[in-house]
Amino acid sequence: MNNDNAQLSPEALRRIDREVAKYPAEQKQSAVMAALVIAQDEKGWLPKETIAAVAEYLGMAPMAAYEVASFYNMYDLQPVGKYKITVCTNLPCALSGGVHAAEYVKTKLGIDFNETTADGKFTLKEGECMGACGDAPVMLVNNKRMCSFMLPEQIDKLLAECK
Amino acid sequence: MALIDTINPLLTTGWAKGDAGWGIKEYEARGGYRQLRRVLESKMTQDDLIAEVKKSVLRGRGGAGFPTGLKWSFMPKAAPVKYVVCNTDEGEPGTFKDRDLMRFDPHAVIEGMIIAGYAVGAKAGYNYIHGEIFETYQRFEEALDQARAAGYLGNNVLGSEFSFDLFAHHGWGAYICGEETGLLESIEGKKGQPRYKPPFPANFGLYGKPTTINNTETFAAIPFILGMGGEAYLNLGKPNNGGTKLFSVSGHVNRPGNFEVPMGTPFSKLLEMAGGMRGGRKLKAVIPGGSSAPVLPAEIMMECTMDYDSIAKAGSMLGSGAVIVMDETVCMVKALERLSYFYYEESCGQCTPCREGSGWLYRVVHRIEHGEGRPEDLDLLNRVTDNMMGKTICALADAAAFPVRSFIKHFKSEFEYHIENKKCLVDPETQRMGSGFFKAGAV
Ligand SMILES: Cc1cc2nc3c(=O)[nH]c(=O)nc-3n(C[C@H](O)[C@H](O)[C@H](O)COP(=O)(O)O)c2cc1C
Ligand code: SF4
Ligand code: FES
Numbered sequence: 001m002n003n004d005n006a007q008l009s010p011e012a013l014r015r016i017d018r019e020v021a022k023y024p025a026e027q028k029q030s031a032v033m034a035a036l037v038i039a040q041d042e043k044g045w046l047p048k049e050t051i052a053a054v055a056e057y058l059g060m061a062p063m064a065a066y067e068v069a070s071f072y073n074m075y076d077l078q079p080v081g082k083y084k085i086t087v088c089t090n091l092p093c094a095l096s097g098g099v100h101a102a103e104y105v106k107t108k109l110g111i112d113f114n115e116t117t118a119d120g121k122f123t124l125k126e127g128e129c130m131g132a133c134g135d136a137p138v139m140l141v142n143n144k145r146m147c148s149f150m151l152p153e154q155i156d157k158l159l160a161e162c163k
Numbered sequence: 164m165a166l167i168d169t170i171n172p173l174l175t176t177g178w179a180k181g182d183a184g185w186g187i188k189e190y191e192a193r194g195g196y197r198q199l200r201r202v203l204e205s206k207m208t209q210d211d212l213i214a215e216v217k218k219s220v221l222r223g224r225g226g227a228g229f230p231t232g233l234k235w236s237f238m239p240k241a242a243p244v245k246y247v248v249c250n251t252d253e254g255e256p257g258t259f260k261d262r263d264l265m266r267f268d269p270h271a272v273i274e275g276m277i278i279a280g281y282a283v284g285a286k287a288g289y290n291y292i293h294g295e296i297f298e299t300y301q302r303f304e305e306a307l308d309q310a311r312a313a314g315y316l317g318n319n320v321l322g323s324e325f326s327f328d329l330f331a332h333h334g335w336g337a338y339i340c341g342e343e344t345g346l347l348e349s350i351e352g353k354k355g356q357p358r359y360k361p362p363f364p365a366n367f368g369l370y371g372k373p374t375t376i377n378n379t380e381t382f383a384a385i386p387f388i389l390g391m392g393g394e395a396y397l398n399l400g401k402p403n404n405g406g407t408k409l410f411s412v413s414g415h416v417n418r419p420g421n422f423e424v425p426m427g428t429p430f431s432k433l434l435e436m437a438g439g440m441r442g443g444r445k446l447k448a449v450i451p452g453g454s455s456a457p458v459l460p461a462e463i464m465m466e467c468t469m470d471y472d473s474i475a476k477a478g479s480m481l482g483s484g485a486v487i488v489m490d491e492t493v494c495m496v497k498a499l500e501r502l503s504y505f506y507y508e509e510s511c512g513q514c515t516p517c518r519e520g521s522g523w524l525y526r527v528v529h530r531i532e533h534g535e536g537r538p539e540d541l542d543l544l545n546r547v548t549d550n551m552m553g554k555t556i557c558a559l560a561d562a563a564a565f566p567v568r569s570f571i572k573h574f575k576s577e578f579e580y581h582i583e584n585k586k587c588l589v590d591p592e593t594q595r596m597g598s599g600f601f602k603a604g605a606v
Contacts, residue, residue: 022330034333064352074294090454094598095597096413096600097600128256129256129454129505
């Protein structure tokens with residue numbers, strides 16, 4: 001990949017600046033988590049070069065940014081499908097169908113966890129507790145949209161909506 | 164939307180309108196920010212304020228139940244820079260109360276944090292919000308803008324000498340950041356690996372400065388405590404267990420959701436509020452305080468009241484107030500396998516007993532569940548937990564050990580059956596129907 005592709009758009013940099021402003025002036029590194037999210041939103045995932053570009057912008061070592069990117073589960077260090085669906089299968093959800101919902105999605109899409117459909121549309125992930133166990137089964141679409149009470153009909157509807 | 168039902172509503176008074184009641188106008192209309200104004204206008208002293216919180220016997224709602232007033236009093240008076248941090252990382256399986264507090268009453272959290280900032284002499288605060296709840300994070304950012312515009316945040320709050328600003332920090336998927344020092348590392352832009360203690364955050368916290376860190380529900384209770392007075396708040400609950408508490412009830416009940424009840428309410432009453440057992444089936448076991456708390460069998464649980472002391476006496480913990488209800492369709496080996504996987508997956512890896520021990524626990528429970536268990540495995544599991552508990556930097560290792568020990572202690576015959584017969588005691592079709600995902604006869 002050439003380095004120009006790793007660079008972030010002016011809009012992304014503006015959003016990162018807003019995050020930097022939340023912290024004391026000498027603590028720019030505090031914004032790295034948010035900056036990596038902004039970069040991931042823009043690029044679809046986080047190639048090493050993009051992580052390095054974020055690190056450079058915040059004045060930190062590329063390795064320090066890479067450590068963060070690899071520690072937190074929701075950063076994608078590999079390309080993912082257009083829709084990344086994360087299903088919570090932890091026990092409280094499983095009691096109300098979390099595991100069964102994941103099985104249902106697997107069958108419908110013909111993929112297992114950590115796989116992407118051949119058309120590049122869907123990636124399926126197994127998630128941990130999302131703090132929404134009362135709404136089980138729950139799923140997260142592209143890290144940001146929480147879907148509640150996902151019984152078969154609701155799953156069918158969600159998958160059909162994802163164009 | 165979450166179902167709610169309350170006795171003596173306090174924290175949940177603002178929830179009645181659901182998504183329409185969270186804004187600053189609505190909050191002010193129900194008495195919001197009045198306590199902050201009173202504290203500032205009366206120039207209440209920090210000592211008096213902390214004394215009032217001590218009187219309420221409010222105990223931290225994040226899991227450990229540490230007295231909040233006492234924690235605040237540990238902050239060094241003279242330090243020039245101090246912080247207040249709110250823990251909304253809510254990732255303890257079964258817990259979903261802080262998300263609803265933040266969705267339906269974010270200004271109560273903000274007011275509580277500003278008052279805490281005044282009490283401990285901090286000029287800035289951060290609220291660390293769980294990665295998976297982006298919409299809630301966005302709403303909180305909006306609420307902060309509203310509070311800033313109204314003069315509750317920023318320089319000279321409401322024209323007083325006191326200045327305080329507050330920011331939201333969004334997590335991105337790591338249970339360990341719920342541990343308070345892992346959380347501070349994370350705000351500093353690092354891996355969320357917990358720190359050795361001591362020093363405690365009150366002396367060496369965010370950016371090395373004295374820091375008070377509390378759970379979301381703890382902060383949200385503060386305006387109500389000041390409103391009614393510490394003593395009246397204490398009297399809502401029972402001695403040593405002040406006030407009301409949110410319980411997140413999940414699993415095999417008819418109406419999962421958050422319920423606010425006075426401390427000391429019988430578990431049977433809480434179960435009734437949650438609509439009773441799904442399909443009228445029989446209660447088998449309850450994890451009363453989030454997945455890290457020891458499981459209790461039905462007969463013991465039905466005798467408990469919902470407060471720190473009663474649940475501790477029964478051999479478990481009130482923890483975060485997450486009540487995970489399991490009926491007779493549950494295979495306890497499979498349930499434990501999933502929890503053990505969680506701790507193995509979420510261990511941050513810096514302590515050998517936790518990193519290796521959590522892997523051992525998961526692999527051994529996994530092999531029992533999959534018909535490859537050995538007669539000596541139950542002893543092995545207990546031995547591994549002996550080598551984890553109390554031997555690590557943070558309590559995640561203990562949190563991984565408690566479920567294993569308690570599941571084996573109370574449901575030993577089910578584990579033995581699994582090892583001997585290489586299958587579940589509860590037949591697979593019964594287990595499958597228990598979740599309610601599949602309609603009878605369909606799919
Ligand atoms: C592994 C682990 C996870 C934790 N997760 C949370 C959490 O999600 N939310 C929380 O408030 N406290 C959590 N805690 C407890 C915090 O470390 C801390 O005790 C708490 O935030 C203090 O606030 P409180 O005194 O108001 O309860 C966790 C502790 C451990 C060891
Ligand atoms: S006990 Fe586990 S999670 Fe806690 S610091 Fe040690 S390795 Fe990390
Ligand atoms: S266990 Fe799935 S959201 Fe909590």
